[in-house]
Amino acid sequence: MKLNVFEKDTEVLAALADYFAACAKEAIDARDRFIVALSGGSSPKKLHELLASEYRDKIDWDKVYFFFGDERDVPLTDAQSNYLMAKQTLFDPLGIDPSHVYAVQTPLGAEEAAKDYTRHLIHFFDGHNACFDLVILGLGDNSHTASLFPHTSVLTDESASIQALYIDEVKMNRITFTAPLINNAHHIAFLVYGAGKAEAVKHILEDNKNIQEYPAQLIKGKDLQWFLDEPAAAKLEKK
Numbered sequence: 001m002k003l004n005v006f007e008k009d010t011e012v013l014a015a016l017a018d019y020f021a022a023c024a025k026e027a028i029d030a031r032d033r034f035i036v037a038l039s040g041g042s043s044p045k046k047l048h049e050l051l052a053s054e055y056r057d058k059i060d061w062d063k064v065y066f067f068f069g070d071e072r073d074v075p076l077t078d079a080q081s082n083y084l085m086a087k088q089t090l091f092d093p094l095g096i097d098p099s100h101v102y103a104v105q106t107p108l109g110a111e112e113a114a115k116d117y118t119r120h121l122i123h124f125f126d127g128h129n130a131c132f133d134l135v136i137l138g139l140g141d142n143s144h145t146a147s148l149f150p151h152t153s154v155l156t157d158e159s160a161s162i163q164a165l166y167i168d169e170v171k172m173n174r175i176t177f178t179a180p181l182i183n184n185a186h187h188i189a190f191l192v193y194g195a196g197k198a199e200a201v202k203h204i205l206e207d208n209k210n211i212q213e214y215p216a217q218l219i220k221g222k223d224l225q226w227f228l229d230e231p232a233a234a235k236l237e238k239k
């Protein structure tokens with residue numbers, strides 16, 4: 001695990017955008033495509049905007065394929081949709097070919113949407129275990145990542161899969177990658193900024209293991225990078 005801590009959020013975003021570009025180059029050079037799973041929520045918007053502007057000519061976008069590590073069970077046109085946020089901030093500005101974007105088909109209903117996404121993954125990876133080049137993750141102030149919320153059944157799921165579940169805390173169905181599916185990626189990057197995340201960052205990185213309370217502790221990749229600003233890292237003892 002590598003911690004990358006910067007004074008300002010703008011520096012965090014620039015570092016993660018550089019990392020995204022490096023992962024893209026590595027994957028395209030090796031396999032002629034770059035397969036990325038995006039996160040939702042508010043934190044990635046600025047990353048998308050940066051990628052869509054300053055990295056427009058630095059990445060071979062025609063070779064990038066987009067998936068979502070989690071989705072809210074809302075229509076694809078709803079303001080809470082992770083897909084809609086990425087469409088508005090990344091896909092449309094860059095003119096990404098819609099056939100390269102794998103949205104979770106929430107109109108099918110959460111259970112069926114998870115099964116449908118599973119079928120897409122199996123097809124996309126030719127029946128092999130899904131292995132993303134890069135999974136980008138956020139961190140909720142309650143220590144959830146993707147839609148791996150505290151005290152939910154998916155936390156003990158040992159299959160590398162996509163699950164639908166009702167999350168009482170947010171009163172909503174979610175569709176989410178399990179931790180083993182995320183952990184199978186070549187690279188994993190957490191994007192976390194703002195003082196509101198400091199407590200959760202401390203729990204995940206320095207507290208005793210307690211995955212029921214702190215689900216993001218489940219994430220352990222071959223190359224796991226944390227991109228933090230100083231306010232988010234403020235409660236860490238070791239930096």
Ligand SMILES: O=C1O[C@H](COP(=O)(O)O)[C@@H](O)[C@H](O)[C@H]1O
Binds near residue numbers: 039041043138140
């Ligand atoms: O619900 C979600 O929240 C987390 C964290 O989002 P943020 O708004 O605090 O940045 C996000 O990573 C996840 O994808 C999303 O569905």
